[in-house]
Amino acid sequence: MSEDAPAWFTEALAAPVELGVVDVDGAPIHYRAWGKAGNDGGIVLVHGGAAHSRWWDHIAPFLARDRRVVALDLSGHGDSGRRDEYRMDCWADEVLAAAAHGGAGPDPLVIGHSMGGMVAITAARLRGTEMAGAVAIDTPFWEEQPEEQAAGAQQAFGPLRRYPSREDALRRFKLIPPQDGNVPAVYAHIAETSLYAHDDTWTWKFDPNVFRGRARPVPLELPQCRVAVFRAEHGLVPVDMGERIAERLGRVVPVIEIPLAAHHVMIDQPLSLITGLRTLLEDWTHSEPHKPRP
Known part of the structure; x- marks a missing residue:
């Protein structure tokens, strides 16, 4: 870890964490868990495309003080198994299975970033x-995800390259879409945990096939549970898209902006994201949901 890492980040990574695996339709789904199992109001954190559970390492401990928090690797990502086909409904099943197995159930709140917001x-x-609610963070509904755009343009996420050393691979790490202002310690941690060793080489922890053949778009219908949308001020969800999402879901969905943030909010504005999520959780704990407008 970098010597100039902020104290809050160092403390978050030092928080006790449990590792677990649950089988979902033949694939091992790995997850990480913080906080005491059995506490009410469990949370599941869902990463975006080509990402993994460790994007949440510095966020989860701040949500786990009185809750159980589980962050999973969706199939095709991180340490979880691969599939011949990747579907949103299957990923949704993985989320709820990880919640139950990891002690975040029953009725977890599911929080997803980017593609993970579509899963939520x-x-x-x-x-x-079976859920307390769903939160989508800078998820551009009705548009291709940035990873899908990059894969379709053959700019990234093609056949996995193998690098002769970890250092060589880390030099190639980049965010899609790119952004400035990242917290250096967070960026470095995510890059370092995105790699694994294979036959004396290093490569990335995702299956390029996750970007091929998925059904789109994700339907937006009146929710059976609470829903909230977070948008990054400089991200992929413009103001008018946030309004369209709220309108489609019956005008009962808060649309919350993270100031100054780009798409990868947990890398450039992590403390603002934590503050926004904790504020929403506190409100939902003490309020009754509005009924959606027909």
Whole structure:
């Protein structure tokens, strides 16, 4: 870890964490868990495309002080198994299975970033009665995800390259879409945990096939549970898209802006994201949901 890492980040990474694996339809799904199991109001954190559970290492401990928090690797990502086909409904099943196995159930709140926000909303649409709510963070509904755009343009996420050394691989790490202002310690941690060793070489922890053949778009329907949308001020969800999402979901969805943030909010504005999520959790703990407008 960098010597100039901020104290809050160092403390977050030192927080006790448990590792677990649950089988979902033949694939081992790995997860990390913080906080005491059995506490009410469990949370599941879902990463974006080509990412993994450790994007949440510095966020989860701040949400786990009185809750169980689970961050999973979706199939095709991180340390979890691969599949012949990747579907949103299957990923939603993985999320709820990890919640139950990892002690974040029953009725977890599912929080997803980018593509993970689509997974969260899919879970709410299909199995919302089993959830306390769903939160999508800078998820550009009705548009291709940035990873899909890059893969389609053959700019990234093609066949995995193998690098002769860890250092060589880290020099190639980049965010899609690129952004400035990242917290250096957070950026370095995510890059370092995105690699694994294979036959004396290093490569990335994702299956390029996750970007091929997925059904789109994700339908937005009146929710069976609470839903909230976070948008980054300089991210992929413009103001008018946030308004369209709220309108489609019955005008009961808060649309919350993270100031100064780009798409990868947990890398450039992590403390603002933590503050926004904790504020939403506190409000939802003490308020009753509005009924959606027909």
